[in-house]
Amino acid sequence: MGLLELLEYLIVKQLANNPAVDMVYKHFIEFQSVSDIGRMYGVSKHSVRGYVTRVLEKSGGSRTKAMTLLKYVYPLVKEIRPVIVSDGDGLCICLLCGEKMMCNVNVAEFHVTRKHMDIVRLYIDDIINKLRLRVKTH
Numbered sequence: 033m034g035l036l037e038l039l040e041y042l043i044v045k046q047l048a049n050n051p052a053v054d055m056v057y058k059h060f061i062e063f064q065s066v067s068d069i070g071r072m073y074g075v076s077k078h079s080v081r082g083y084v085t086r087v088l089e090k091s092g093g094s095r096t097k098a099m100t101l102l103k104y105v106y107p108l109v110k111e112i113r114p115v116i117v118s119d120g121d122g123l124c125i126c127l128l129c130g131e132k133m134m135c136n137v138n139v140a141e142f143h144v145t146r147k148h149m150d151i152v153r154l155y156i157d158d159i160i161n162k163l164r165l166r167v168k169t170h
């Protein structure tokens with residue numbers, strides 16, 4: 033549990049182009065309900081609830097800690113460009129290895145965790161360094 037796990041969770045989703053990162057931000061920081069967020073993104077409120085629960089778990093079960101971590105981490109995670117994008121022809125393509133796949137967040141995340149954990153780890157280190165610098169300069 034903790035920052036590293038939360039970062040890994042969010043970065044995989046961002047790389048896979050899963051808007052879950054925005055959904056949990058809207059819930060924890062903007063206090064929107066899971067059903068409103070579900071409607072906004074066209075997913076079930078159970079899916080949103082699932083993302084919210086995972087973020088809470090990774091924050092040690094503390095809502096306050098989840099809010100604090102997300103506040104700092106969200107803008108940095110959102111700077112990462114997704115690697116799974118539409119190929120313009122009904123499928124999705126991975127910009128890192130060229131593999132084509134169905135446009136589905138679960139398929140995309142599976143691809144990222146199976147093939148590109150090295151990239152995920154680089155982004156984790158990068159974000160940790162940026163957070164450290166911030167702590168130092170303030």
Ligand SMILES: [Zn+2]
Binds near residue numbers: 126127143
């Ligand atoms: Zn790939």
